[in-house]
Amino acid sequence: MIVSTLEAARELVREAGLDPEAVTLIINEALDEDLGGRGVLPAGTGAGVDVTSEATIPAEATATGDFVARRPGTIAGMPVVALTLALVLSPAGPFSLTAGVKDGDQVARGDVLLTVTGNTRALLRAERVALNLVTMMSGVATATRAWVSALSGTGTRVRDSRKTIPGLRILQKYAVRVGGGVNHRMSLADAALIKDNHVIAAGGVVEAYRAVRRAFPDITVQVEVTTRDQAVAVVDAGADEVLLDNMSAEEMTEVVRQLKGRARFEASGGLTVEDAAEVAATGVDFVAVGAITHSSPILDVALDLHS
Structure with a gap:
């Protein structure tokens, strides 16, 4: 150049x-x-x-x-x-x-x-x-590459979050791509992520999913769950992606085994690169790592x- x-x-x-x-x-x-x-x-x-x-x-x-x-x-x-x-x-x-x-x-x-x-x-x-x-x-990019290396050969990919430095999101998410990672949604507007506060406001996890789907029928909807029963319920309702929040490896393995092929699954909650192999072994499609943008x-x- x-x-x-x-x-x-x-x-x-x-x-x-x-x-x-x-x-x-x-x-x-x-x-x-x-x-x-x-x-x-x-x-x-x-x-x-x-x-x-x-x-x-x-x-x-x-x-x-x-x-x-x-x-x-x-x-x-x-x-x-x-x-x-x-x-x-x-x-x-x-x-x-x-x-x-x-x-x-x-x-x-x-x-x-x-x-x-x-x-x-x-x-x-x-x-x-x-x-x-x-x-x-x-x-x-260096931190992302460490995750990519740790996940090599597993089929699981590392994905970022919206936990970026204010004003620098497009640059940080670009750096994740350079490091071999995958971007989660860029903003609140391009995909839906139903979290615990939305569930409380809507009166239930399935109710929250259905409310988003009615309002925005064409948008990708990811739902955060903390139990196997919630995961089954939202997949039955039609969720595209399920975020398995702070679940044990055993719990995630069971969810993915039961629901594989019906939705994509993402592990989240205080993950470290040392956990990569164990988490990937559960069969999840993604690991969500906010630290690669907010703490690298x-x-x-x-x-x-x-x-």
Whole structure:
């Protein structure tokens, strides 16, 4: 990948299956925050200026630097890095980005992910936002890949949840896909998930399912259950997917054995990668792991300028 225009960077994002306008909005919000906007600094206190770079670096200076992995893992977010850099560097003059890896690649400590040349002030202004995004996304992809490896050969797939960092859902769920996982619903609007509070409000698990199906006859409906009897009842009612919440391996095995082929089944509730083989052995189609988006450590990456 060699990029030297803003449009080329946008196209990389588009090719990754992301909306360039939506990603640009995320990046611009982060850049604004980093320059003292969004309530970070009181009005009139210098917001909008990188005071350190303005004071120490000539306006026309250029530099070359490498984005370098500080530990091994799975990379996700290279198109987002390219767009972040292009948005900041393109108004400041010519620039070039040359990537040494692509999303989904496994990297080792010291591997160069991308080399960038451009205006030095602009490069340092974009640095932290680009790093924050790629380290977060690569951390999610790395954690997802660990689950995928643990489930290899079982037929069970790891799936995320809506437990994402506010404002960053499309990037985190993209990173799950890069890591080999499967996305659950993207929002409250594209699929139904009937949970305990819905059951209480509707007067029962089957009543809740039927209410959703009447209101939205064409939408996928998943129902959370905690007992075998609830699972049987909602599958008999026609549920597409059943979320087996905090059930033992023995209970899940029995539910799947009895109802296999009539619905898809997902295990959920405090699962860890060490549990993967035992849970997959129950025959569930998915394991739901909110931790891959809400608790994954970053994959450390740094920008090293050439001397």
